[in-house]
Amino acid sequence: MSHAHSADLTEHAGHHGHAHDHDEHEESFVSKYIFSMDHKMISRQFLITAIIMAVVAMTMSIIFRMQLAWPGEKFAFINAMLGDKWGKDGVLDPNMYLALVTIHGTIMVFFVLTGGLSGTFANLLIPYQVGARDMASGFLNMLSYWFFFLSSVIMLGSLFIEDGPASGGWTIYPPLSALPEAMPGSKLGMTLWLISMTLFVVSSLLGGINYIVTIINLRTKGMKMTRMPLTMWAMLITAILGVLSFPVLVSCVVLLICDRSLGTSFYLSDIYIGGRPLDNVGGSPVLFEHLFWFLGHPEVYIVILPALGITSEIISTNSRKPIFGYRAMIGSMLAIGFLSFIVWGHHMYLTGMNPFLGSVFVFTTLLIAIPSAVKAFNYITTLWKGNIQYTPAMLFSIGLVSSFVTGGVTGIILADSTLDINVHDTYFVVAHFHIVMGLSAIFGMFAGVYHWFPKMFLRMMNKKLGYLHFWVTFICAYGVFFPMHFLGLAGVPRRYYTNSNFPLFDNLVDINEIVTVFAIIAALAQFIFIFNFFYSIFRGEKAPQNPWNSNTLEWTTPMANIHGNWPGALPVVHRWAYDYSKPGAENDFIPQTVPLADGEHDGGGH
Amino acid sequence: MKLLILLGLVLLIIAVHQLMRVVELSREFRKTKEWQVTDSDNSFNGKLMLLIGGFGLIGFFFWQVARWSDNLLPDAASEHGNKIDVLWTYNVYLISVVFVLVNAILFYFAYKYTGKKGVKATFLAHDNRLEMAWTIAPAVVLAGIIIFGLKYWNEITNRSSNPDKVVIELYAKQFDWTARYAGFDKTLGSTDYRQIDGGNDAGLDTLDAACNDDILVKNEFHIPVNKEIVFKMRSRDVIHSAYMPHFRAQMNCVPGMVTEFKFTPNKTTAEMRKDPYVVQLMAGINEARAKKGEEPVEFDYVLLCNKICGASHYNMQMTIVVENEKDYKDWLLTQPRFRKRVASK
Numbered sequence: 001m002s003h004a005h006s007a008d009l010t011e012h013a014g015h016h017g018h019a020h021d022h023d024e025h026e027e028s029f030v031s032k033y034i035f036s037m038d039h040k041m042i043s044r045q046f047l048i049t050a051i052i053m054a055v056v057a058m059t060m061s062i063i064f065r066m067q068l069a070w071p072g073e074k075f076a077f078i079n080a081m082l083g084d085k086w087g088k089d090g091v092l093d094p095n096m097y098l099a100l101v102t103i104h105g106t107i108m109v110f111f112v113l114t115g116g117l118s119g120t121f122a123n124l125l126i127p128y129q130v131g132a133r134d135m136a137s138g139f140l141n142m143l144s145y146w147f148f149f150l151s152s153v154i155m156l157g158s159l160f161i162e163d164g165p166a167s168g169g170w171t172i173y174p175p176l177s178a179l180p181e182a183m184p185g186s187k188l189g190m191t192l193w194l195i196s197m198t199l200f201v202v203s204s205l206l207g208g209i210n211y212i213v214t215i216i217n218l219r220t221k222g223m224k225m226t227r228m229p230l231t232m233w234a235m236l237i238t239a240i241l242g243v244l245s246f247p248v249l250v251s252c253v254v255l256l257i258c259d260r261s262l263g264t265s266f267y268l269s270d271i272y273i274g275g276r277p278l279d280n281v282g283g284s285p286v287l288f289e290h291l292f293w294f295l296g297h298p299e300v301y302i303v304i305l306p307a308l309g310i311t312s313e314i315i316s317t318n319s320r321k322p323i324f325g326y327r328a329m330i331g332s333m334l335a336i337g338f339l340s341f342i343v344w345g346h347h348m349y350l351t352g353m354n355p356f357l358g359s360v361f362v363f364t365t366l367l368i369a370i371p372s373a374v375k376a377f378n379y380i381t382t383l384w385k386g387n388i389q390y391t392p393a394m395l396f397s398i399g400l401v402s403s404f405v406t407g408g409v410t411g412i413i414l415a416d417s418t419l420d421i422n423v424h425d426t427y428f429v430v431a432h433f434h435i436v437m438g439l440s441a442i443f444g445m446f447a448g449v450y451h452w453f454p455k456m457f458l459r460m461m462n463k464k465l466g467y468l469h470f471w472v473t474f475i476c477a478y479g480v481f482f483p484m485h486f487l488g489l490a491g492v493p494r495r496y497y498t499n500s501n502f503p504l505f506d507n508l509v510d511i512n513e514i515v516t517v518f519a520i521i522a523a524l525a526q527f528i529f530i531f532n533f534f535y536s537i538f539r540g541e542k543a544p545q546n547p548w549n550s551n552t553l554e555w556t557t558p559m560a561n562i563h564g565n566w567p568g569a570l571p572v573v574h575r576w577a578y579d580y581s582k583p584g585a586e587n588d589f590i591p592q593t594v595p596l597a598d599g600e601h602d603g604g605g606h
Numbered sequence: 607m608k609l610l611i612l613l614g615l616v617l618l619i620i621a622v623h624q625l626m627r628v629v630e631l632s633r634e635f636r637k638t639k640e641w642q643v644t645d646s647d648n649s650f651n652g653k654l655m656l657l658i659g660g661f662g663l664i665g666f667f668f669w670q671v672a673r674w675s676d677n678l679l680p681d682a683a684s685e686h687g688n689k690i691d692v693l694w695t696y697n698v699y700l701i702s703v704v705f706v707l708v709n710a711i712l713f714y715f716a717y718k719y720t721g722k723k724g725v726k727a728t729f730l731a732h733d734n735r736l737e738m739a740w741t742i743a744p745a746v747v748l749a750g751i752i753i754f755g756l757k758y759w760n761e762i763t764n765r766s767s768n769p770d771k772v773v774i775e776l777y778a779k780q781f782d783w784t785a786r787y788a789g790f791d792k793t794l795g796s797t798d799y800r801q802i803d804g805g806n807d808a809g810l811d812t813l814d815a816a817c818n819d820d821i822l823v824k825n826e827f828h829i830p831v832n833k834e835i836v837f838k839m840r841s842r843d844v845i846h847s848a849y850m851p852h853f854r855a856q857m858n859c860v861p862g863m864v865t866e867f868k869f870t871p872n873k874t875t876a877e878m879r880k881d882p883y884v885v886q887l888m889a890g891i892n893e894a895r896a897k898k899g900e901e902p903v904e905f906d907y908v909l910l911c912n913k914i915c916g917a918s919h920y921n922m923q924m925t926i927v928v929e930n931e932k933d934y935k936d937w938l939l940t941q942p943r944f945r946k947r948v949a950s951k
Binding site for chain 1: 611622629630633639640641642643650651652654655658659662663666667670674677678679687690693694697700701704705708709710711712713715716719720721722725726727728729730731732733736737740741743744748751754755756758759760762763774780799800802809842843844845847849851852854855856857858860861862863865877887890891893894895900903908910911912913914915916917918919920921923942
């Protein structure tokens, strides 16, 4: 079916050049803006949904950061946000604190940095950059968004139920998440969390399969795999990781649903809770941890790889230089993708898993540092002797390289099981993954939005507001997460409602205050972005054909969101995407559609 | 108050609206478009890259080290912990150097190669020697890290073969800890979670005679210095994690299984209280407490829960006292035994 659909489109545009104009008039509001099957519209739907989710998750983080910096103080803001039940007199309730950190993590990891990042940029860029009329299956693509939407609605809906949302941490380890007696969040809230995540996985699989098929089958003439922009490689590998690992999360979740509702004992054994012994014997929470992290670890690469792909493109374009080591970059991403499946145990050194198995995971985990280091060095070499154009997208891309390195090096400590013993589950870990995964991925996402906004909305974002947004965000992001390393080194466990409940941590008050102040400023700074984004959609300057003088195919499509992307025949590709500042060329960029000159080498030779 | 906020918001919207009108109107008079990056934009951001990215970030790092390195955990108080500390020091120096160098180079390049009109970048697509160099260099360094890390890991996690060890059970539940010592028979009695009730809240098997003289304590437990302590960990309800940061010890307590961690404490609580680092650490803590109007405290080892376990997760702790063997034995003799506890109910 899907193949027929796209073949039909090819025919359409190929043979009757103007047929698509006709189509557009026929489109109703519903089929254009709501149940759209056009990859560009779906991409915008994903982005705007993700922005809304991100604002919710960010607001949550501000609430619990206020509690951590000034425990027990009364804040009208907290009362206004949570009402009298969860924020009585403006003091955060301990159960709600756990709910907030849980939903903050869930939304950020899955809804913003997986659904939002891949959903937006894979959808926008794959057909554009491989030269296809649309995704292989527009219908599945539409379903992918609507499953994502449904799952977002259920996740947000769970915030408004009587017992509050899921609150066992975003990793929802049983028995805590399995037993309603264990905490209020393990009642209806957890059920909704599980339903929402199952729908999310459906969305992710529908999208992922589409991305893979489109990249493999619908590349235009001349678009060899080794000529694809690195964004495409990143999206391809990400989609493969998702398709292979997300189903395991479903099995993990289904078994948990069985334990919760059908009385099975996959994860439960020898438990006494709520004043009675349970009948469950023979299960093990460690099984859950294995299943969860079999997704959970590839997941962090599902989050970071698209960001790395996006910045590869942006750094090369704005350094006016080819990306350094194109093939090494592909190789690194493939290596990271492969290794990401055999490192999950590094989350489990201290769970009761056999220590010998732990040592195997130490080995595989540290191996993954090698391709990561190669990528970082290649980015830096791309800047070397460049002619760097500081668009807001470029600023965020350089920010990503910095945070990827800063957060990456602490990974070396945590991967080492011996050193992990004392910092496992402390703020050191919180600092590590927020910098290497959270910041890097969100920087990549911002970079992508600033860079491709003209393709999405046909207008330009305001540059100066972009600069302001970057610098405030960059400073505050480090201000929030860097000091957390020191909390970890002082032995402060994560997910504590207050750090000042016993004398041990009384001397760390100023760290917590600094973190919170930076967090509040960072949150406010995001409104600069949100204003710039929505303002520019309607009132930004009209975008020219190729504002960043870029080589990739998306800048050859007309500046109008037309069905089928190219009005005439599909473009033919003659070279790789990175011929910037090539000696002998007139301009400092040569689009992929320009044929090779006599004696000219493709792919970086000259 | 609400009216004021509303009024403020309206004013803000009007101000932003007017400002953007000005921006929009000025578009027509500009030579370059607003979004086009000019040489002065490049130079401005390039300088900020050096100032904020380079000096700022690296300076912030050193400022934090200077400010907070006296607030961190004291040196380990256990034998394996001392080894972890050595390994830790090497690794942290290594990653700090990498962090500083790589960020310095990144932001220096970002500044140095700031774009200018008329300049053309150098076309450099790849260089096999360079790429080999930075594949092999991390590989060699990481090999070292793996070898040393795993050597210690194996020592720490190997089963104890020490005949002179002290076995203690740590039993976790929402939201407190119980420590159990073997009695005169030197055997921890078996357990059965179905027998948990008011007088038997650690779920000992009352049919097992070995339980009768077991010693159960809450809030505070004692261990002898310089003896190997083997902890057997159990949980009643959800996953907890026994975290003893001063000893560099941590292990999850998982319902349905017994987990294990061992260490040999090598500083008594009294010795720690005299340690110069700990003295200044406690001075800082007591200063902070005085500001809050709280009583000064003395240093104590502590057992924390480090796996999210419910509403009072943050408040699940136990004091650990390390003392010489004689004091330890005297203390143990004064503690009530299991059968007596049941009988007295």
